[in-house]
Amino acid sequence: MSTDPLLTIGEVAERSGVASSGLRYYESVGLIASTRTTGNQRRYARSTLRRVAFIRTASRVGLTLDEIRDALATLPEERTPTKKDWSRLSRAWRPRLDAQIAELERLRDTLDECIGCGCLSLNRCKLSNPGDRAAKLGPGPRFLEGDRPADATD
Amino acid sequence: MSTDPLLTIGEVAERSGVASSGLRYYESVGLIASTRTTGNQRRYARSTLRRVAFIRTASRVGLTLDEIRDALATLPEERTPTKKDWSRLSRAWRPRLDAQIAELERLRDTLDECIGCGCLSLNRCKLSNPGDRAAKLGPGPRFLEGDRPADATD
DNA sequence: CTGCAAGTTGAAGTAAACTTGAGGTCAAGC
DNA sequence: GCTTGACCTCAAGTTTACTTCAACTTGCAG
Numbered sequence: 124m125s126t127d128p129l130l131t132i133g134e135v136a137e138r139s140g141v142a143s144s145g146l147r148y149y150e151s152v153g154l155i156a157s158t159r160t161t162g163n164q165r166r167y168a169r170s171t172l173r174r175v176a177f178i179r180t181a182s183r184v185g186l187t188l189d190e191i192r193d194a195l196a197t198l199p200e201e202r203t204p205t206k207k208d209w210s211r212l213s214r215a216w217r218p219r220l221d222a223q224i225a226e227l228e229r230l231r232d233t234l235d236e237c238i239g240c241g242c243l244s245l246n247r248c249k250l251s252n253p254g255d256r257a258a259k260l261g262p263g264p265r266f267l268e269g270d271r272p273a274d275a276t277d
Numbered sequence: 278m279s280t281d282p283l284l285t286i287g288e289v290a291e292r293s294g295v296a297s298s299g300l301r302y303y304e305s306v307g308l309i310a311s312t313r314t315t316g317n318q319r320r321y322a323r324s325t326l327r328r329v330a331f332i333r334t335a336s337r338v339g340l341t342l343d344e345i346r347d348a349l350a351t352l353p354e355e356r357t358p359t360k361k362d363w364s365r366l367s368r369a370w371r372p373r374l375d376a377q378i379a380e381l382e383r384l385r386d387t388l389d390e391c392i393g394c395g396c397l398s399l400n401r402c403k404l405s406n407p408g409d410r411a412a413k414l415g416p417g418p419r420f421l422e423g424d425r426p427a428d429a430t431d
Numbered sequence: 432c433t434g435c436a437a438g439t440t441g442a443a444g445t446a447a448a449c450t451t452g453a454g455g456t457c458a459a460g461c
Numbered sequence: 462g463c464t465t466g467a468c469c470t471c472a473a474g475t476t477t478a479c480t481t482c483a484a485c486t487t488g489c490a491g
């Protein structure tokens with residue numbers, strides 16, 4: 124315990140809930156930065172806690188670390204980001220969240236329609252055809268998704 | 278083109294939107310089955326199309342292939358599944374979808390509260406503390422999620 | 432000064448869901 | 462009968478977001 128304004132990696136890990144290894148990883152991909160002690164140990168500014176919080180939350184919203192890095196790149200470098208700065212970034216999540224929710228609701232409603240008939244038939248059933256490309260939800264393949272529906276016979 | 282009731286892997290790929298390599302993969306993990314021609318090529322029953330449709334849709338809902346395999350295992354083996362069979366499985370997704378939507382809405386609402394203040398401060402802000410473990414949404418780490426919040430000072 | 436928890440590095444492993452590649456076979460039209 | 466596109470297998474590669482391991486070094490309490 125100290126009065127030192129800088130935090131050790133263990134302290135940041137403890138407070139952010141991100142493991143030390145995760146913090147090192149974040150640093151390796153350019154999401155956060157640190158200074159070093161003479162003995163080569165990392166020391167973090169307090170503002171890093173907020174930055175990590177942003178990263179975790181953005182991640183929960185579904186952004187990839189790449190996208191998060193891009194977002195963070197818009198923060199001013201010459202000064203510690205203000206609440207306004209963070210607020211601006213967070214606001215950008217809103218449409219994304221709305222889209223995700225809408226997509227799931229669409230899926231749910233279509234499912235309701237289909238449950239009655241137990242169809243799930245390709246091409247004939249709405250469920251099988253994404254409908255919009257805002258998919259990219261949950262794990263699974265993002266590669267070919269809604270490419271060619273092709274003809275229908277089953 | 279033929280009158281053959283069995284489909285080649287290419288046909289199934291074309292109609293289902295899942296690449297041939299994906300279908301082989303599904304087979305390798307026991308999600309679908311096929312018979313073979315004398316020349317060792319796969320031939321699929323038409324019902325496979327429905328099965329694949331189920332897999333893709335369940336996947337979109339966020340189920341892992343493991344879970345999907347478990348669900349499919351409850352289908353009768355001795356006969357081609359009826360609409361009722363599929364309907365039963367689909368109905369089981371509903372609570373899951375509802376939970377996913379609720380989780381996202383919770384996140385959005387909390388975000389709305391937080392946007393005004395640009396807080397995102399750890400522990401002090403609801404956004405940083407998951408609240409329920411129904412997370413498992415979108416990509417990213419499912420490992421440590423909401424483990425120890427720890428104390429708060431920033 | 433000593434001991435030991437905490438920190439360091441780089442490489443390798445993990446998980447899910449597939450894709451790609453190499454090397455070889457099959458089937459159908461001409 | 463031959464060419465060509467579709468298929469086969471098996472191993473290895475891909476992506477994202479980390480964790481784990483081994484082998485070592487620091488830093489602080491006693």
